[in-house]
Amino acid sequence: MSTSKRKEMNMQPIPRLHELVDTLTDLFGGMDARDEQQKLVIAGDALKTLVGTDDWLPDEFAQPHPQYYQQYLLYCDPQQRFSIVSFVWGPGQTTPIHDHKVWALIGMLRGAERGEHFVAGLLGQPMQCIGTDILVQGEIESLSPASGDIHRVSNADANRVSISIHVYGGDIGQIKRHVYDQDTGQMREFISGYANR
Secondary structure, three states: HHHHHHHHHHHOOOHHHHHHHHHHHHHHOOOOOOOOOHHHHHHHHOOOOOOOOOOOOHHHOOOOOOOEEEEEEEOOOOOOOOOOEEEEOOOOHHHHHHHHOOOOOEEEEEEEEEEEEOOOOOOOOOOOOEEEEEEEEEEEEEEEOEEEEEEHHHHOOOOOOOOEEEOOOOOOOOOEEEEEEOOOOOEEEOOOOOOOO
16 A cells, blocks of 8 residues: 555544654664564553543544444554554453454553453364453553464443553554454454444
């Protein structure tokens, strides 16, 4: 996709998002010699600052769907080095077990999110849950294929909408990834897309 078309994907500027975009561009767009983990710490600090204040996300990127969680693109780097997405969770909504194929940062803007982490067993065997975390407003976590990025995410609040801001090491809505059957570990390829494209 051409650079001009990539730029068209980005919505109207969101002022408070600029600092995070600038940090990510400096880290992943230049000649920064730090390794991925060091960069994710710095990017995570910038994301934590962003989600520490809940007054900046436009309503159009905070709308739940009655049946499905929503994934709204907020910004995609013109060279697809990273993307920033708001996830909007209605009560009881959850993802399937899935992977990412790129690094990811998750910051909780509103409400709470449950993350169940999995590893694949032998072919035909059930997936093994190796831990569950609850992310609350203002907290962040990171995932990477190198350290394990298979998880299932759900709204931890039974009675209200939750919103998290995710940063990925690529255009996550266009990356071929996998969902997993919990009972058999069988993988199926998918591309998530975005609710606003």
